[in-house]
Amino acid sequence: MSKSAVKIKNEESIKEKEDYEYIVDLKHIDKFYYTGVATQVLFDINLQFKAGSVNSIVGPSGSGKSTLMNILGTLDKPTKGEVYIAGKRTDQMSKNELAILRNQTIGFVFQFHYLLPEYTALENVLMPFEISRQKVTSKVKEKAINLMKFIGIEDVKDNLATKMSGGQQQRTAIARSLMNNPKILLADEPTGNLDTEATDKVYNLFREINEKFGTTLIVITHERRIAEKTDRIIEIRDGKIHLDLYK
Amino acid sequence: MHPLYNEFLEYIDKEDKEKCVEFVLSKLDNKEIDVPTLYKEILEPSLNKFYCDAEEENLCIWKEHVRSSIIRTIIELCYPYILKERRERGIKNLNKKVFIGCPAEEYHEIGARMIADIFTLNGYEAIFVGANTPKEEIRDAINTLQPIYIGMCVTNYFTLIEAEKAISLIKEHTEFTGKIIVGGQAFLSNPDNYKKIGADILIQNYGDIEKLAKEG
Amino acid sequence: MSLPLRIALRFLKRGKWQTLLIILGISIGVSVQIFVGILLNSLQSSLLNNFIGNSSQITIVSDTDDPLIDDYEDIVEDLEEFDELTVISVANDQVGTITIGTESESVLLRGFEFEDADKIYNIADRIYGGEEPDDDFEAIIGKDLNDELELDEGDKLTIFGFITVGNKTVPVNGTFEIVGFFDLEISSINSQWVITTLDSVQIMYNTSDTITSIEMQVPEELLYEADEIADEIDDELDLEDDDLKITNWIDENQNLLNGLQSQSLSSYFIQSFVLISVVIGIDSVLAISVIQKQRQLGILKAMGINNRTASLVFIFQGLFLGIGGAIGGISLGIFLLWGFTQASASDFIIINYDPIFISISAAIIIISSVIAALSPAIKSSKLDPIDIIRGE
Numbered sequence A: 001m002s003k004s005a006v007k008i009k010n011e012e013s014i015k016e017k018e019d020y021e022y023i024v025d026l027k028h029i030d031k032f033y034y035t036g037v038a039t040q041v042l043f044d045i046n047l048q049f050k051a052g053s054v055n056s057i058v059g060p061s062g063s064g065k066s067t068l069m070n071i072l073g074t075l076d077k078p079t080k081g082e083v084y085i086a087g088k089r090t091d092q093m094s095k096n097e098l099a100i101l102r103n104q105t106i107g108f109v110f111q112f113h114y115l116l117p118e119y120t121a122l123e124n125v126l127m128p129f130e131i132s133r134q135k136v137t138s139k140v141k142e143k144a145i146n147l148m149k150f151i152g153i154e155d156v157k158d159n160l161a162t163k164m165s166g167g168q169q170q171r172t173a174i175a176r177s178l179m180n181n182p183k184i185l186l187a188d189e190p191t192g193n194l195d196t197e198a199t200d201k202v203y204n205l206f207r208e209i210n211e212k213f214g215t216t217l218i219v220i221t222h223e224r225r226i227a228e229k230t231d232r233i234i235e236i237r238d239g240k241i242h243l244d245l246y247k
Numbered sequence B: 001m002h003p004l005y006n007e008f009l010e011y012i013d014k015e016d017k018e019k020c021v022e023f024v025l026s027k028l029d030n031k032e033i034d035v036p037t038l039y040k041e042i043l044e045p046s047l048n049k050f051y052c053d054a055e056e057e058n059l060c061i062w063k064e065h066v067r068s069s070i071i072r073t074i075i076e077l078c079y080p081y082i083l084k085e086r087r088e089r090g091i092k093n094l095n096k097k098v099f100i101g102c103p104a105e106e107y108h109e110i111g112a113r114m115i116a117d118i119f120t121l122n123g124y125e126a127i128f129v130g131a132n133t134p135k136e137e138i139r140d141a142i143n144t145l146q147p148i149y150i151g152m153c154v155t156n157y158f159t160l161i162e163a164e165k166a167i168s169l170i171k172e173h174t175e176f177t178g179k180i181i182v183g184g185q186a187f188l189s190n191p192d193n194y195k196k197i198g199a200d201i202l203i204q205n206y207g208d209i210e211k212l213a214k215e216g
Numbered sequence C: 001m002s003l004p005l006r007i008a009l010r011f012l013k014r015g016k017w018q019t020l021l022i023i024l025g026i027s028i029g030v031s032v033q034i035f036v037g038i039l040l041n042s043l044q045s046s047l048l049n050n051f052i053g054n055s056s057q058i059t060i061v062s063d064t065d066d067p068l069i070d071d072y073e074d075i076v077e078d079l080e081e082f083d084e085l086t087v088i089s090v091a092n093d094q095v096g097t098i099t100i101g102t103e104s105e106s107v108l109l110r111g112f113e114f115e116d117a118d119k120i121y122n123i124a125d126r127i128y129g130g131e132e133p134d135d136d137f138e139a140i141i142g143k144d145l146n147d148e149l150e151l152d153e154g155d156k157l158t159i160f161g162f163i164t165v166g167n168k169t170v171p172v173n174g175t176f177e178i179v180g181f182f183d184l185e186i187s188s189i190n191s192q193w194v195i196t197t198l199d200s201v202q203i204m205y206n207t208s209d210t211i212t213s214i215e216m217q218v219p220e221e222l223l224y225e226a227d228e229i230a231d232e233i234d235d236e237l238d239l240e241d242d243d244l245k246i247t248n249w250i251d252e253n254q255n256l257l258n259g260l261q262s263q264s265l266s267s268y269f270i271q272s273f274v275l276i277s278v279v280i281g282i283d284s285v286l287a288i289s290v291i292q293k294q295r296q297l298g299i300l301k302a303m304g305i306n307n308r309t310a311s312l313v314f315i316f317q318g319l320f321l322g323i324g325g326a327i328g329g330i331s332l333g334i335f336l337l338w339g340f341t342q343a344s345a346s347d348f349i350i351i352n353y354d355p356i357f358i359s360i361s362a363a364i365i366i367i368s369s370v371i372a373a374l375s376p377a378i379k380s381s382k383l384d385p386i387d388i389i390r391g392e
């Protein structure tokens, strides 16, 4: 990309910023699962996230954290309620519109890290970029490798996704989620498999990304080490926001 | 800033336990300082200074531990002075029990100890149960002790969650009808958090405890 | 290269053995189709070449008891106006007898304008001893006949016949010099035909300048339109007015044609079934692949590939399998045909590696593969990433 293009892009994103108060805005979200009987797992959730904030979501297993995150990430639709991402209402968008939105705006680190086993670690990291249909230049590759270096997996960059340890896979998934400089990073137990040192590293990486790019972080975690360092802790219990604490 | 603070800081910065203890005791004996002022203006600031440092730099956990231990020793030694001071101030025993503790996963207990001493000074029977107390333990203690107040110290913002769990357990599963008092670092930047976790009163300084005692 | 194309290639590449196996499966199917199709096509054209190619395809003969046709030259002139006719050859055929030892045997004495007749019967190339008849009362005889007669070049052969004068039957005979021997590879011809010049027959049977038939051929590509061309000639020349009738090979060989047609039909059946099984094979392999890859598709969709891309991944896989199968199948089919010609001693069948047939087969198999990929592609397009992300 030329310099002027970068500039234009920045100006655009600044402009966009003015259009909305919250990067993520959930209004009156209900979620039911229908498995024979209807089970309600989210109850009238109202939740706003400021752009550039660092947030954690905690709560017991089965409380609805992943469900909430999937709705936040536009992968799932709420049974009732409205979801706004960067000022745009998403719960009525078409699947293809959502796909573009996700690719450009949201980085995911899933609870079960989900790499593509047909691809090497590096190729996995590059995938979001490829999906955006831009050309993978050597510069882009360098960026991917730098990301991998930063979280300490450059040694395994040419390994197939299946030929890595759980922790390496997880870190690859994190690098991948950051590839497109998303406005929002959604991470579901991103450090589940990592030791304390790696956990701290991941957190530091998140912080750095947040500071450098203003990425909004929303992290589901049961790790106190991570949660206590975020600016806001949201505790979900039984499908409701039980606590919403700011540092 | 208290005029004695800098000198104390000098000793504790060198991890010089002996000097620290001697310095404090001599000042108490000389009545150059009373216990609440010592706590509020010397011990607490120096303690908080370490917490902050520790959080940012990550390198001086052991230092934090050494300093905490020095301060803990000082606090233990202050107990007779508390009782003496209470007598001198003519504060009578209120015959009211106060439960003081830290929620689960909260390992910072010094603040709670100091609070307990201040309650003692104000005529309460303060019972300090220590750091990292599981909510079930707290519940059982409450049921046994029947305190009038429950004081919970929360330093780490994450343990607000544990504090909330303990508070709701108390509310649901004890006969407790008194007030739940919270305090600590966790409320520093966002005092509103105390309401969110279900507490009734936030203590931000020792004067609040005196007021409480006066209100009865 | 587009993203779905690359993903498709990667999926195929990482499932190497599975891919090779299915390409092998398609190849075998295609090779059977190619083998059967080309073999039967070649067989039919060889058959036609042998039986129809070297015989009269349209014939004009007398429609009355008198087989003789006079003023035939006008008719030939008219026939020459027809572009569809490649050969026009007149013949005067008479039945005669010869004696072999004590036996007498009937022969068919055929009087030709040799050059014209040769175009139909391809005689000159198949004379294996001696030369073609040129002068009056020179004749050539077939191989089988000579096995009995054991004549040499230059030997004489006397043929007896009858002619009708008024209502009396009068014997005639002619003595021919045998100038050569032919082998037209059909035993009834080899044992019965005595080929001589038109004049010789006319002289011997005292028929003046008449003939008994006009024999014609059409170009190979019009072979199956011989009946229509014959009708056209009939209409144009009003042959009935001259007491003539026209016949064609199609009407006269209905049995052969029926046989060929049912052979073609069975060949089409076999080819279609092979094709159907190939399509079902690809479809089921890709359907399984969608299930195998749904995790990957879910991840890709979560990261933002759209439904079109997700379905194209499978369309391309179908395309590649089809192309691979077509290439493999055509190679294998040609190899099988080559093996077949090596193994079979007969050179009766000339294998015609018809490029059009092969291209059509390739096109059909590739298009079918893409069609087979459609339902997996639709499934892939419909797959909801949340089912995968939630699935564990």
Ligand SMILES: Nc1ncnc2c1ncn2[C@@H]1O[C@H](COP(=O)(O)OP(=O)(O)OP(=O)(O)O)[C@@H](O)[C@H]1O
Pocket (backbone or CB within 6 Å): A033, A034, A035, A039, A041, A059, A060, A061, A062, A063, A064, A065, A066, A067, A068, A111, C390
């Ligand atoms: N597909 C589904 N169909 C029916 N119920 C579901 C489905 N997915 C989740 N649930 C239910 O919804 C509730 C919330 O699940 P969710 O995965 O959001 O929990 P969670 O907070 O992420 O838990 P964990 O910490 O274990 O990941 C659970 O009770 C779960 O059983």
Ligand SMILES: [Mg+2]
Pocket (backbone or CB within 6 Å): A065, A066, A067, A111, A188
């Ligand atoms: Mg979950």
